[in-house]
Amino acid sequence: MTRVELRDPEHIYHRMTVAQVSALAPGFDWPVYLQRMVVPAKADVNVATPDFFKTMNQQLASVPFADWQTLPALAFDQ
Numbered sequence: 001m002t003r004v005e006l007r008d009p010e011h012i013y014h015r016m017t018v019a020q021v022s023a024l025a026p027g028f029d030w031p032v033y034l035q036r037m038v039v040p041a042k043a044d045v046n047v048a049t050p051d052f053f054k055t056m057n058q059q060l061a062s063v064p065f066a067d068w069q070t071l072p073a074l075a076f077d078q
Contacts, residue, residue, distance in 0.1 A: 001049060012048040021045060025053040027060035 005011040
């Protein structure tokens with residue numbers, strides 16, 4: 001999204017159920033995440049940038065888990 005699109009409420013308001021968010025990015029355990037963030041189980045959530053989560057899901061599927069574990073270490077190894 002462009003900066004202008006991000007300022008438009010109609011472009012960043014995407015109310016979804018947990019099932020819809022889970023379908024958007026099934027590689028991420030949304031129910032567990034939302035529970036740990038103390039979001040009520042039946043609550044809807046606003047997904048401001050659905051394309052980000054689609055891309056995140058692709059990355060979760062294509063990047064080996066060991067590489068994800070390495071990322072935090074690389075961030076502090078400077």
